[in-house]
Amino acid sequence: MDFVYRSSPAEIIFGSHSSEKLSDCMVKLGCRRALVLSTAGQKIRAGLFTDRLGGFAAGQFSGAVMHTPVPVTEAALHYARQIGADCLVAYGGGSTIGLGKAIAYRTDLLQIVIPTTYAGSEVTSMLGQTENGLKTTLRSDKVLPEVVIYDPELTLGLPVSVSVTSGLNAIAHAAEGLYAPDRNPVSSIIAVEGMRKFAEALPKIVADPADRAARTIALCGAWLCGSVLGQVGMSLHHKICHTLGGSFNLPHAETHSVMLPHTIGFNAAVVPELLAPAAAIFGKPLGRGLQDFSRGLGAPIALRDLGLTEGDLDRAAELATQNPYANPRPLDRQAIRAMLRRAWAGLTPEG
Numbered sequence: 001m002d003f004v005y006r007s008s009p010a011e012i013i014f015g016s017h018s019s020e021k022l023s024d025c026m027v028k029l030g031c032r033r034a035l036v037l038s039t040a041g042q043k044i045r046a047g048l049f050t051d052r053l054g055g056f057a058a059g060q061f062s063g064a065v066m067h068t069p070v071p072v073t074e075a076a077l078h079y080a081r082q083i084g085a086d087c088l089v090a091y092g093g094g095s096t097i098g099l100g101k102a103i104a105y106r107t108d109l110l111q112i113v114i115p116t117t118y119a120g121s122e123v124t125s126m127l128g129q130t131e132n133g134l135k136t137t138l139r140s141d142k143v144l145p146e147v148v149i150y151d152p153e154l155t156l157g158l159p160v161s162v163s164v165t166s167g168l169n170a171i172a173h174a175a176e177g178l179y180a181p182d183r184n185p186v187s188s189i190i191a192v193e194g195m196r197k198f199a200e201a202l203p204k205i206v207a208d209p210a211d212r213a214a215r216t217i218a219l220c221g222a223w224l225c226g227s228v229l230g231q232v233g234m235s236l237h238h239k240i241c242h243t244l245g246g247s248f249n250l251p252h253a254e255t256h257s258v259m260l261p262h263t264i265g266f267n268a269a270v271v272p273e274l275l276a277p278a279a280a281i282f283g284k285p286l287g288r289g290l291q292d293f294s295r296g297l298g299a300p301i302a303l304r305d306l307g308l309t310e311g312d313l314d315r316a317a318e319l320a321t322q323n324p325y326a327n328p329r330p331l332d333r334q335a336i337r338a339m340l341r342r343a344w345a346g347l348t349p350e351g
Contacts, residue, residue: 003184008123008230011147012223016212019114019151022049026056026087029110029146033058035085037076037100038092039065042116046091049114059083066252067130067245068098077103085109090145093117093166094252101127101143111145116155117166118198118218119253120173120226122148128242135246137238144230150223152216156209163205164297165253167198167218170225171290172260176235177228179267179274179328187231192277194224199281199293206297235327237263240340243319250306257299258306258346261291262339265349270329287349302346313340 013021026034034057038046043062050057061076076099080088087110090100098121100111105127113122125144128137155163174191177183198221204214240259244250265287268275275286283289295301304310317337324331339350 004182006231008125008144008227010123010145012123012150013147014150014220014223016153016216017151019049019149019154022089022112022114022149023053023056025112025147025149026053029087029112031087031110032056033084033086034089034112035076035080035083035087035103035109036060037064037088037090037096037103038062039095042092042096049089049091053089058085064092064096064099066095067135067249068095068102068128070102070129070131073099073102073106073129077106080107080109087112090114090122091116093162094119094121094169097122097145098128100145102129104145105138105140105143108142112147112149113145114149114151114154115219115222116158117162117253118155118222119166119169120222120224120229123223123226124230126229128246130246133247135242137242148223150219152212152219155215155219156212158209160206160209161298162253163209163218164202164294164299165257167202167221168260168294168297168299169253169256170222171195171198172237172241172256172264173229173234174225175260175264175275175278175290176237177232178278179271180232180235181326182232184232187228188277190224190231191228192281194221194228195278195281197221197224202297233326235325236267236329236331239325240316240320240336243316244303244308247319248308248312248316250303250308254300254306255303257294258301258303258343261287261289261294261349262343264290266335266339267327267329269350274328285349291349303340303344304346308344310341310344313337313344316340
C-alpha cells in the first residue's frame with residue numbers, strides 16, 4: 001500500500017478554559033503586538049480578549065464577513081500595517097478565520113486562532129476569497145495558523161442553528177475525504193471518527209445547548225474533520241458550495257448543510273464501498289440518511305429558503321462545472337443542474 005500522509009504543523013491546545021493561555025502563546029511565538037480579528041457580531045466578545053491581552057494587543061478589527069471579500073482583507077491589511085501588528089488573533093468562525101488567513105497569505109504574520117464554531121477551517125492550508133462576484137480557492141502553507149486554541153467553554157453560547165450548520169459543514173469535509181484521489185488510510189480513519197463524533201454530539205446539543213460534554217465532543221469532531229480537509233483534496237461538494245456562496249452570496253454553512261445529502265448521494269452511486277463507513281453512521285441510502293439527520297436537527301433543507309431563485313439554477317450549474325475539482329463520478333452540466341434543482345426544492349437526494 002503506497003500513500004503520502006501530511007498533517008498540519010499547528011500546535012493544538014484543547015480543553016476548557018484553554019483560551020486563558022493566549023498571552024503565553026504569544027510569548028512562546030515571540031510576538032508582542034497582536035491584531036485581534038472578529039466579525040461585527042463578535043466584536044464585544046473579541047474585545048474581552050483584546051482587554052485581557054493588555055499591552056500585547058495592538059488593535060482590533062471587527063469587520064470580517066462571509067466569503068472573505070478581497071476589499072475587506074485590504075482594509076484589515078492596511079490597519080495591521082498601521083498599528084505595526086506582529087501577529088494575528090482570530091476569534092470566531094470561518095469568516096474571521098478566513099480573514100486571518102488572507103492577511104497571513106499577504107504578510108506571513110503569525111496566527112493564533114480561537115474557533116467558536118465547528119467548521120474546522122482553522123487546521124487547513126486552504127483559503128477561499130471572493131472578488132468581483134467569484135470565489136476562488138488556493139492552498140498554501142502560508143495560511144496555516146501556528147496555534148489553534150480549542151476551548152469548549154467559548155462554544156456554549158453558540159446558537160443551536162449555527163452549531164448544527166457548522167457541524168454539517170465539517171461533516172462534508174470528512175465525507176468528501178473518503179473518496180478524495182489523494183486519500184490515505186490515516187485521513188480516512190480521522191474522517192470516520194470525526195463524523196461519528198458529530199453524529200453523537202449534534203442531537204445532544206439540539207436537546208440541551210448547555211451540554212458541556214456534547215460541546216466538547218463536537219469541537220473535537222471539528223478538529224478531526226477539519227484535519228481531513230487540510231490533508232486531502234475536495235471534490236464536487238466543495239466546488240458547488242464555493243460557487244453558490246461566492247457568486248450568489250448564499251450563507252456558507254447553511255449552503256453546505258443543504259447540499260451535503262445531494263452531493264454525497266450523487267457520488268455514493270459510483271463509490272458505495274468508499275462511503276460505506278459514512279452510511280454505517282447515517283444510514284442507507286447515504287444521501288437520504290444525511291438528509292434525515294439534517295432534518296432531525298432542524299437544519300435548512302432547500303436552497304430556495306437560502307435566497308437562491310429557480311432562475312439562478314442554470315448559471316449555478318454552468319459555474320459549478322467550469323474548472324471542476326476531481327470527482328469520482330463524471331460531471332456534466334445537465335446532471336449537476338438536475339441535482340441543484342432537487343436541492344433547490346428540498347426534494348429527496350438521488351442516492
